[in-house]
Amino acid sequence: MQLFKKFAKYYKPYKAVFFLDMLCALVVSAVDLAFPQILSILTKTFFTQQSNVILNGLLKLGLALFFMYVIRTACRFYVTYQGHVMGAKMESDMRQDLFDQYERFSFSYYDRSNTGEMMSKLVSDLFDISELAHHGPENIFISAIKIIGSFVLLLMINVPLTLILSAVxxxxxxxxxxxxxxxQETFMDNRRKIASVNASLQDSLAGIRVVKSFANEEMEHKKFQTSNQQFLVSKESNYLRMGIFHSGNNFFEGMLFLTVLVAGGYFIAQGTLNAADLAVYALYINIFINPIEVLIEFTELLQKGISGFRRFTEVMETVPEIQDDPNAAELTNVKGSIDYKDVSFRYNEEESVLEHINVHVDAGRSVALVGPSGGGKSTLCSLLPRFYDVTSGAVCIDDKDVRTLTQQSLRNAIGIVQQDVYLFGGTVRENIAYGKPNATMDEIVEAAKEANIHDFILTLPDGYDTFVGERGARLSGGQKQRISIARVFLKNPPMLILDEATSALDNESEQYIQKSLDKLAHGRTTITIAHRLSTIRNADEIIVIDNDGIRERGTHETLLAKNGLYAKYYNMQFQGK
Structure with a gap:
């Protein structure tokens, strides 16, 4: 019932269409039920009169029946067309709700979820829900009217025969x-298996360059074959159940006809039923069985829709781990001072990543984080825009706990340049404008100039309207990075996070990018994660962090003079230079 209530709320915006659809379905059912009754009445009255009376009345009778079937046709058209449109609109609403829910989730959800499975819930599951949304009420309503109506009329013809029929x-x-x-069990298993197929496909295609570089097509073939075969086995089990279900019900339908024939013959022999009434009875049996067949066929659609909707509600009922506080305030007039106050963090119940970290960054100053991979540098930065929430302690901006601020205003105040640049499928202009969707062309060009990418863009076939390809596949690493920097220039935030922004680039590209980054960081509070220590020499403070927490902190010169961990890293990078 709870599942039904959740499903029913999606009909609310389309109440007028829904009730008109049900009215049309009622008309269709009424016409179908009326014909055998009309035939029975005509057989006993109209067709027993003289031939001239019959001939004179046939035109009126034909016109009346023609008009009745024109109305039925119009109603059938509305049910088929508008009913399906309503189902498609409900599917669209659910898909939008599911997408918006995905957008609400924090990084933690994506850390443990597979993109292919998420897409399966967004696409294939919702298609079956759409079919259920349209055909469900219509099939149940029409079938109920026909079954109840024909059953009542069958009782009117012969009660004992109808009661025998009821037992079957x-x-x-x-x-x-x-x-x-x-x-239902097999349909749910189908959903899980096809999601696994989608996940395997997405994983292989997303990593196709790695697959080919290692010549591992055969390995990927076997991985996909495994999930594909598991789906096939699940479908076979499903079809076995469907075969038993449909063939069993066909057998019982045959038993209904057999019952009518044998029991009807017995009652004719007893003189309690005449042959003409048995013929009309047989017509109503067809009307009685037809909705039963519809409901039997509908059962498959129902199970698919229910299993899909259950998976949909599982996601919709998942509470996002990071949400705005009901009294969350907007972050305005940002100066940019940052404080990590006794911060500890762990992923779920896993081993702690950060323990009792204290860092202060004055507004407009720069801090660099260095240390081995896995030491918690990126995690520390991710706590600032609330991609994750601290396990204990607090992260503050201008002495305001980030958990008391709206996520949108918080993230609007922070610009992030990452090592792994993501460009969307679209043009150069659209990708730069992602930093400020309502930006003018002049602003976009100015941001590109600041990032030292404008001249290159002009050499492209269509300039700023050149398509970058999926994930920017048509551009080099340095070019993609400069576009991402232009994006942040356009956003113009008071605080910056530079997450190993140059570590994947060659030396020449690094020099270009570093100039752009220096320009970008000027006058902004900046946290830089760097493996290339040459890029952070001018940082106001360098913090060395590893699995044991903060080990050293100070300027480049003071840390070298200590001859500690930072000096060790520095000498390892620059020995022989």
């Missing part, structure tokens, strides 16, 4: 309910 229907329903539970 009860056995048929019990069989269907039992098989329905079995089918």
């Amino acid at each position: 229907v009860v056995v048929m329903v019990l069989f269907s309910l039992y098989q329905n539970d079995k089918m």
Whole structure:
């Protein structure tokens, strides 16, 4: 019932269409039920009169029936067309809600989730939900009217025969309910297996360059084959259950006809039923069985839709780990001082990453974090824009705990340049404008000039309207990095995080990028993570951090003079130079 209530709320914006759809379905059902009754009445009254009376009345009768079926056709069209459109709109609403929910999740959710499986929930699951949204109420409503209506009319023809028929229907329903539970299990398993197929596909295609560079196509073939084969086995199990379900119900449908024939013949022999009434009875049996067949066929759609909606609600009911406080304030008039106050952090129940970290950065000053991989440098930076929340302690900007600020205003005040640059599929102009979606072309060009990428862009075939390819595949690493820097120039935030922004570049590209970064960092509070120590010599403070926490801190010169861990790293990089 809870699942039904959650599903029903998506009908709310389309109440008018829904109720008109049900009205049209009612008209269609009424016409179908009326025809055998009209035939029965005409057989006993109209067609027993003289031939001239029959001939004179046929035109009126034909026009009346023609008008009735024109109305039925119009109603059938509305049910088919607008009903499907309503289902598609509900699917679109659910897809938007699911996408928005994905956007709310913190990095922790993506750390433990697979993109392929998430896409499966967003696309294939919701298609089946759309079909259920349209066909569900319509099929149930029409079938209920036809079954109840035809059952009442069957009782009016012959009560004993109808009661015998009911016994067969009860056995048929019990069989269907039992098989329905079995089918539901297989449909849920189908969902999990196809999500696994999507995950394997996404993983292989996203890493296709690595696959080919290691000539590991055969390995990927086997990995995909495994998930694909598991899905096939799941489908086979599903089709076995469907085969038992459908063939069993077809058998019971045959038993209904057999019951009518044998029991009807017995009642004719007893003189309690005439042959004409049995013929009309047989017509109503067809109307009675047809909605049963529809419901049987609908069961497959129902199970697919329910299993898909369950997976949908699992995501929608997942509470984002990082949310705005109900009284969260906007971060305004940012000066840019940063404080990490006794900060500790761990991922779930895993081993602690950071323990009792204290760092202060004055507004407009620069701090560099150095140390071995896995020491917590990137994690420390991720706590500032609340990509993760501290386990204990507090991160403050201008003496305001970041947890008391709205995420949007907080992140608008922070610019991030990462080692792994992500460019969206689109043009150079669109990618730079991502830093400020409403930016003018002049602002975009100015940002590109600040990032030393403008002249290069002009050499491209379509200039700023040149497509960069998926993830910027048509550009070099240095070019992508400068576009990402232009993006941050355009955003113009008071605080910066530079996360190993030059570590993946060659020396020449590094020099260009470093000039752009120096210009970008001027006058802004900056936290830099760097492995190349030559890029941080001018930092106001350098903090050496490893698995044991903060080991050393000071300027480049003072740390070299200490001849400690920083000096060791520096000498390792520059020995022989």
